[in-house]
Amino acid sequence: MLAYFGATLTCLGYIDQGRARLKDALSEARSHGHVCTLAFAPLWAGVVDRAANLAHEVQQHSEELVKLSNEQGFPIWFGLGMLLRGWTLTQLTEAQEGVSMLVEGLSLYRSTGAVLLTPLWLLLLAETHGRLGSPFEGLSCLDEAQQFVEATAEGCNEAEVYRVRGDLLIGKDEGSAAEQNYRIALAISEQQSAKTFELRAATSLARLWRDQGKRAEARDLLAPVYGWFTEGFDTPVLKDAKALLDELV
Numbered sequence: 001m002l003a004y005f006g007a008t009l010t011c012l013g014y015i016d017q018g019r020a021r022l023k024d025a026l027s028e029a030r031s032h033g034h035v036c037t038l039a040f041a042p043l044w045a046g047v048v049d050r051a052a053n054l055a056h057e058v059q060q061h062s063e064e065l066v067k068l069s070n071e072q073g074f075p076i077w078f079g080l081g082m083l084l085r086g087w088t089l090t091q092l093t094e095a096q097e098g099v100s101m102l103v104e105g106l107s108l109y110r111s112t113g114a115v116l117l118t119p120l121w122l123l124l125l126a127e128t129h130g131r132l133g134s135p136f137e138g139l140s141c142l143d144e145a146q147q148f149v150e151a152t153a154e155g156c157n158e159a160e161v162y163r164v165r166g167d168l169l170i171g172k173d174e175g176s177a178a179e180q181n182y183r184i185a186l187a188i189s190e191q192q193s194a195k196t197f198e199l200r201a202a203t204s205l206a207r208l209w210r211d212q213g214k215r216a217e218a219r220d221l222l223a224p225v226y227g228w229f230t231e232g233f234d235t236p237v238l239k240d241a242k243a244l245l246d247e248l249v
Contacts, residue, residue, distance in 0.1 A: 002028060003044035010048045011156065013195025015232030022048050039068055039077040046084040047120070051196055053236035055091035058084055079109035083121050090128045099128045119145040120157045123164045130164070135171040142168070159189040159197040163204055170208065178208060196237065199225050203241045210248060219248040 002025035010018030022045040029041040046061035065081035068074070082105030089098030102125045109121070122145035129138035142165045149158050166181035182205035189198035202225040209218035226241045233239070 003041055007044055007048050010051050011192075011194045011196055013199070013229060013232075015052050015196060015235055015238075017231065018048055019052070035068065035072050036074075039065060039072075039074055042068075043077065043080050043084070047117070050084070050087060050124075051237070052232065053091075053240075055088050059088040059092065062088060075108060076112045076114050079105045079107075079112070081105070082108065083124065087124045087128070090124075090131055095128055095131045099125065099132065102128060115148065115152065116154070117157075118148045119154060119161055122148070123157060123161050126168065127164050130168045130171055133171070135168040138168045139165065155188075155192070159185045159192065159194060159201060161185075162188065163197070163201045166201075166204055166208075175208060175212065179205065182208065195225070195228060196232075199229070199241055200237060202226075203237075203244060206244055206248070210244070215248050219245065222248070 002021050006018040006021030006025060008018070009015075009021060012018075022041070025041045026045055029037040042061040042065045046058045046065070049057040049061065062081050062084035065077060066085060069078035069081055082101050086098045086101030086103075086105055089095070089101060091098075102121070106121050106125065110118075122141045126138035126141035126145070129135065129141065142161055145157075145161050149155060149161065162181045162185035166178040166185065169175075169178035169181065182201055185201035186198060186205065189195070189201055202222050206218035206222040209215070209221070222241060222245055226238070226245060229238060233242075
């Protein structure tokens with residue numbers, strides 16, 4: 001419950017409080033020594049830190065999860081650990097190696113019959129394809145992610161699916177379509193009160209408008225969203241927004 005509480009707080013924009021609850025969850029899991037709980041806690045800690053773009057922290061959680069799952073013979077948790085580790089590789093070292101691990105982890109996870117959080121794993125894979133200059137492959141992943149959202153009503157990462165789609169469309173020089181997807185991401189995150197995802201979408205749209213010469217509009221969009229936050233200022237997701245705002249002065 002601490003893990004779910006922390007994930008919810010982070011999505012709502014209370015990033016420091018969310019991460020603190022995950023720290024509590026990890027401490028509780030280690031004190032009890034129950035192996036399934038020991039796998040559950042670092043998974044959700046990694047999911048939370050990914051939302052804030054804390055790649056080094058996600059790397060630590062993924063290594064803990066992979067090691068435990070390998071020792072205990074947990075295929076689901078091992079696949080999830082590989083997915084988190086693959087994402088950190090795309091952020092910290094080599095995107096090509098990361099995409100291979102993401103594909104392998106997703107395949108292993110699916111082989112168990114599990115589907116929970118599939119949209120998240122597909123959007124991370126799509127994001128990596130974009131880094132490698134392959135937007136078409138990334139968009140295909142997002143199409144599949146959207147099908148999962150519609151089939152299962154798992155909407156916790158729906159805004160992020162549209163935001164990443166916008167990023168990939170920028171890679172195809174389709175600014176108008178990208179803007180449309182960013183606007184959908186904003187609308188979904190606002191409806192869900194998911195302020196962290198709203199900030200990510202607003203930052204992406206403001207960056208697009210800056211590049212189009214609409215600097216005043218970009219600042220007017222991003223400033224109030226960033227101004228809502230009262231914590232999490234040392235995380236990349238807020239640092240990126242602040243840097244863009246400073247540039248738009």
